Amino acid sequence: MIQASSPSFPPFTEEHELVRQSVKRFCLEEIAPFATEWENAGEYPRELFHKAAHLGLFGIRTDPKWGGAGMDWWASAAAYEALRFTDFPSINIGFMVQADLTVPLIDELGTDELRKEFLAPAVAGKRIAALAISEPGCGSDVAALRTTAREDGGDFVISGQKLWITNGVNADFLLLAVRTAEDRHHGISLLLFPTETKGFSVGKRLKKVGHVASDTAELFFDECRIPQRYLLGRRNRGFYYIMGHFQGERLATAMLVLSFMDRSMELAVQYGKERQAFGRRLIDNQVWRHRLAEHRASIEAARWLTYHAADLMNHHAKADREVSMAKLVTTELAQKVTYDCMQIHGGFGYTTEYPVSRIWRDMRLYTIGAGTSEIMKEKLAKQEGW
Amino acid sequence: MNIVVCVKQTPARDSLLRVDAAGKWVSEDDLNFEINEPDAYALESGLQLKEQHGGEVTVLCAGPARAAQTIREALAKGADRAIHIAADHLGALDPLGLAKLMAAALRDEKPDLVLTGLQSDDLGYGQTGVILAELLGLPHATIIMQVEVEGGTLQVKRELEDGWFQHVAMPLPALLTIQSGISKLRYATLMGIKRAKTKPVRTVSAAELGDAATPVLEVARVYAPPRGKRTQLFDGDARESAARLVEKLRFEARVL
Numbered sequence: 228m229i230q231a232s233s234p235s236f237p238p239f240t241e242e243h244e245l246v247r248q249s250v251k252r253f254c255l256e257e258i259a260p261f262a263t264e265w266e267n268a269g270e271y272p273r274e275l276f277h278k279a280a281h282l283g284l285f286g287i288r289t290d291p292k293w294g295g296a297g298m299d300w301w302a303s304a305a306a307y308e309a310l311r312f313t314d315f316p317s318i319n320i321g322f323m324v325q326a327d328l329t330v331p332l333i334d335e336l337g338t339d340e341l342r343k344e345f346l347a348p349a350v351a352g353k354r355i356a357a358l359a360i361s362e363p364g365c366g367s368d369v370a371a372l373r374t375t376a377r378e379d380g381g382d383f384v385i386s387g388q389k390l391w392i393t394n395g396v397n398a399d400f401l402l403l404a405v406r407t408a409e410d411r412h413h414g415i416s417l418l419l420f421p422t423e424t425k426g427f428s429v430g431k432r433l434k435k436v437g438h439v440a441s442d443t444a445e446l447f448f449d450e451c452r453i454p455q456r457y458l459l460g461r462r463n464r465g466f467y468y469i470m471g472h473f474q475g476e477r478l479a480t481a482m483l484v485l486s487f488m489d490r491s492m493e494l495a496v497q498y499g500k501e502r503q504a505f506g507r508r509l510i511d512n513q514v515w516r517h518r519l520a521e522h523r524a525s526i527e528a529a530r531w532l533t534y535h536a537a538d539l540m541n542h543h544a545k546a547d548r549e550v551s552m553a554k555l556v557t558t559e560l561a562q563k564v565t566y567d568c569m570q571i572h573g574g575f576g577y578t579t580e581y582p583v584s585r586i587w588r589d590m591r592l593y594t595i596g597a598g599t600s601e602i603m604k605e606k607l608a609k610q611e612g613w
Numbered sequence: 614m615n616i617v618v619c620v621k622q623t624p625a626r627d628s629l630l631r632v633d634a635a636g637k638w639v640s641e642d643d644l645n646f647e648i649n650e651p652d653a654y655a656l657e658s659g660l661q662l663k664e665q666h667g668g669e670v671t672v673l674c675a676g677p678a679r680a681a682q683t684i685r686e687a688l689a690k691g692a693d694r695a696i697h698i699a700a701d702h703l704g705a706l707d708p709l710g711l712a713k714l715m716a717a718a719l720r721d722e723k724p725d726l727v728l729t730g731l732q733s734d735d736l737g738y739g740q741t742g743v744i745l746a747e748l749l750g751l752p753h754a755t756i757i758m759q760v761e762v763e764g765g766t767l768q769v770k771r772e773l774e775d776g777w778f779q780h781v782a783m784p785l786p787a788l789l790t791i792q793s794g795i796s797k798l799r800y801a802t803l804m805g806i807k808r809a810k811t812k813p814v815r816t817v818s819a820a821e822l823g824d825a826a827t828p829v830l831e832v833a834r835v836y837a838p839p840r841g842k843r844t845q846l847f848d849g850d851a852r853e854s855a856a857r858l859v860e861k862l863r864f865e866a867r868v869l
Contacts, residue, residue, distance in 0.1 A: 242806055245689055248647070249801040283803025296803035470624075484835050 234278060235533045242298075243305040250309035253282055262315035265440050266585060271318055271395060272518050273355070276325070280352025285326045288518050293342055294350040300537045301329070304482055311486035314582035316589035317440035321560055324393045325349060327479035329356035329402045332472050333419070336460035345400060345419050357398035359389040359420075359446060360469060366391070366603045369404070370412050370466055373550050374448060376405035378455070383407075383418060385451040387425075395444025396429050415465035419457045426451040437588035473598060474546055477554040480597045481533045484557045487586050488526050491568035494583045495519060498572050522564045527555045548610050555603040558593040565590045614668035614762065617722060618659040619694065619715060619729040619742065620652040622676050622683040626734065632835050639735075639835065648683045651730025655791040657798050658760050659689045666762055669693040671722065674757035675714060677701045681814070688809035689801035695812070700819040707738035710725035715741070716748035717822035719743050726767075727788040731756055739790075753788040754781055758795050 234371055240418075265271040266389030279285065287303050289295025289519055296302070310319050333346040347353040365371040374387025385405055389395070401420040408414030420427075430445035460468050496519065532552040539546035565587040569576040576583050594600045616852035624630065625645040635639040648656070654714050659670045672687040684695045696718050703711060718802035719727075727749065729742035739755075746753035758778065759770035762785070771779040772792055799807075845861075863869040 241685055242810065243803055244682060244811075245686055245806045246803060248686070249689075249803075249806070251798055281802065281808075282800050287803060291804070291807075296807045298803065298807060302803070 236303055237304070238307065238329075241302055246298075246302050246305040247309045249282065249286070249314050250306050253278070254310060254312035258313040258315055260320055260322075260333075262313065262318075262582065263580065266317065266579070269439055271315075271321075271440050274356055275318060275354040277319075278352075280350065284340075284384045285352060286329055286350035287326065289321075289330060289346070289350055294332065295334075299479070300541045303479065304534070305539055307375065307479070307482035307486050308489070310483070311484075311490035314490065314585070315440070316487060316586060317438045317485075319448055319487075320438055320441050320592075321394055321401045323479055323483055324358060325352075325356055328358045328472075332358075332402060332417070332468065333459065335472075336417070336468060340456070340475060341419060341459065348399075352436065354399040355394055355397050356400050357392050357444075359392050359395070359401040360404040361391045362388055365388050367599055369469055370415070372404055372406060372415065374403075374405050374519045376407050376416065376418060378407075379452070381455055382452045383455055383457070385418070385420070385448045385453070387448050389446040389448075391433070392444050392446055396432055396447055401446070402459070404465050404469060407463055407465075410463070413463050414465045415463040415469070416462050417459040417468055419459055420451070420453055424451045424453055425537050435592075437585075437591055441480055447549035455489055457602065469586065474540065474550045476597050477550050478533070478536055478540055478546075481529075481536070481550070481553040481557040484561045484590060484593050485526065485530055486532040487535060487560050487590055488522075488529075488557070489581055491565045491586050492519065492526065494581075494586075495568035495571045498539060498575075498583075502573075505608075509571060518567055519571075522567065525560055529553070529560050532556055548607065551603045551610075554598065555600055555607070558590075559600055561590040561593060614666045614725045615723060616659040616662060616670045616675055617724040617727045618656045618670060618687070618729065619673045619681060619745070620656060620687055621649040621674065621730070621733050622646045622680040623735040624735055625651045626650070629839075631837075632837065634829060636834055636836070637832050640703055646679060646683070648686060649730050649733050649734060651734075651791060651793045653798055654742060654793050654795055655728040655730050655789075656692065657686055658757075658789075658791055660759065660794070660799070662726070662762060663691070671696065671724070673715060673718060673817075675700055675703055675718075676699070676862060677703075684699065684814060685806075685809050686801055687695050688812045688814075689805040690799055692737075693812065695814045697814055698817045698819060698822065705828065707828045708738045708744050709735075710828055712741050712744035712748055714819055714822050715745050718817055719749065725786045726762075727751065727786075729788070729790050740745050742788060742790040748766070749788065750755070750822065751786055751788045752785060753772050753790070755790045757789045757791050760789060760791075779807060793869045 243351045279416055283296050284306060286295030287298050287395045288308060291297045302536055309566060312321055330346060330349050333342060337346055349356045360369060362372050362374060364373065374389060376383040376385045401422060403418045403420040404415055405418055406414055407416040424450040430447055433443045433445065496510065499515055500508055536546050536549035537554045569583050569587045572581055572583055575581055578584065623710065625647045628644050628729040631640045639832050670692040672684055672692045674684050684697055688695060689691050698714055698718050734740035743753055743755065754769050754771055756772045757769050758772050761768040765785055767783045767785055767787055769789060771781060773779055847857050
């Protein structure tokens with residue numbers, strides 16, 4: 228990793244270094260040796276959530292009152308950087324949903340009663356969470372969502388369908404976006420929805436190009452009744468909560484993708500040093516030296532943009548523009564970097580036995596998930612006033 | 614039960630080692646450091662004994678400023694406090710000199726048990742713990758695989774050669790040097806890392822601890838073993854060749 232010109236930025240401390248070391252060891256001992264086995268099985272043990280929770284991965288920035296470590300975004304950055312050693316992005320996305328897509332929203336919007344019931348067990352890994360927003364007819368256009376919650380006595384009664392829900396099969400509860408009024412933007416609310424609720428069912432587990440061991444589900448709600456106290460935040464403010472929360476999700480995505488670019492570069496350089504062709508190492512060929520050097524420079528540029536966005540988020544400053552750019556730049560760059568890192572492996576890279584091919588397949592998701600590249604560009608264009 | 618665990622910071626095991634310009638040690642530029650592996654198991658044993666019998670675990674570490682990170686890691690894993698003997702050039706000390714500093718740092722402590730790693734991954738003398746026991750006037754046992762405390766007495770399992778073990782009962786207080794790989798090491802949790810900041814670390818300089826004794830050992834030269842292939846072909850039938858191969862692996866390569 229590049230050395231900072233000023234040692235004050237990024238402000239990684241000894242504490243962050245310990246996070247990095249501990250998370251790396253966890254990945255190397257508990258995950259990486261089994262990655263291929265779990266990938267082939269198409270699933271990983273639920274127990275990993277308990278182990279990751281014990282390490283503290285789900286409450287990095289959460290108040291210690293609810294079991295978190297009460298650290299900052301730099302601790303999250305350190306953890307993401309070390310999580311590349313899983314060699315298994317399927318698990319990283321599962322952890323990310325818990326740590327950065329659901330827990331922070333409950334922490335921010337929940338009452339103490341809801342925090343006790345949902346946040347603390349999620350941080351402790353006892354309850355797996357999923358964020359349920361997308362529907363068959365609503366992806367990027369969140370305001371078009373149609374799953375409805377009508378009031379009935381002291382309850383909400385929910386009907387509808389969700390799609391592309393990561394952790395959806397195994398989730399114990401959902402952070403569920405529903406329509407509570409007609410108005411497109413002012414008619415959406417967020418609910419905490421226990422999946423043992425009557426009328427809830429998981430449809431097929433979706434088959435995907437990558438992240439094959441991560442469960443991605445289609446969810447159905449047939450007159451599901453939950454108490455109104457499970458409303459998260461204010462009624463009909465859900466759209467704005469989601470939009471605000473996307474910043475954290477997108478920053479986390481940029482960090483996850485950066486870490487796997489680093490990992491694929493490490494694998495490529497290692498292979499390039501070991502593999503001999505025409506009497507020399509692959510890495511001795513200028514074509515590879517220059518291509519990897521370009522990637523190294525581009526990754527560092529993307530990293531510093533991401534760090535800048537993290538710095539703004541840490542200071543609770545407006546980071547919309549920077550986070551969108553970081554998400555756009557890292558995920559697009561990852562397509563080129565992982566492609567070339569696979570290419571240097573030749574035929575071996577095309578087999579599923581090498582982690583580099585898994586990373587290449589799995590990184591394809593991220594120009595689509597958490598807001599497509601097209602949406603990121605549109606947001607940026609709007610912010611520029613065009 | 615008051616337990617002192619002695620830990621050392623050594624270059625990370627995956628480090629690319631280069632001999633320094635003076636040819637007396639490895640260059641520390643670009644090196645990452647970590648807790649000496651056997652010491653990590655000593656710490657784990659200490660933490661487990663504390664969980665079983667109560668008391669506290671104090672970490673004793675001699676090293677330059679960078680050793681603070683290893684101390685923090687030990688505190689993050691659950692040690693209660695630490696003593697840091699701040700010294701830049703410990704490599705110049707031999708085990709006797711280092712043990713004298715450590716004994717002096719423990720002068721006001723009243724440990725029931727002192728644990729060290731069996732040896733360090735860098736210098737590998739395997740002597741520091743044993744000499745420290747002598748200086749503290751404690752009985753000691755080495756290459757420990759298992760530690761139990763029963764009614765104020767230690768029951769330990771020592772590793773001998775060829776798969777043999779020795780079970781020893783010994784009194785407390787005592788010093789044990791712990792073998793690697795005897796248990797699963799815990800992770801420093803993020804909560805633990807956060808808490809470590811608030812735990813006390815007493816820093817003492819080597820000068821405050823008095824004379825470390827003139828070294829009787831000196832590192833004259835450090836060099837990498839020569840690399841090369843020496844292929845040996847065995848003639849004869851398979852059974853005979855296999856027997857010779859095993860003999861060479863056992864007595865020359867010493868990998869069996």
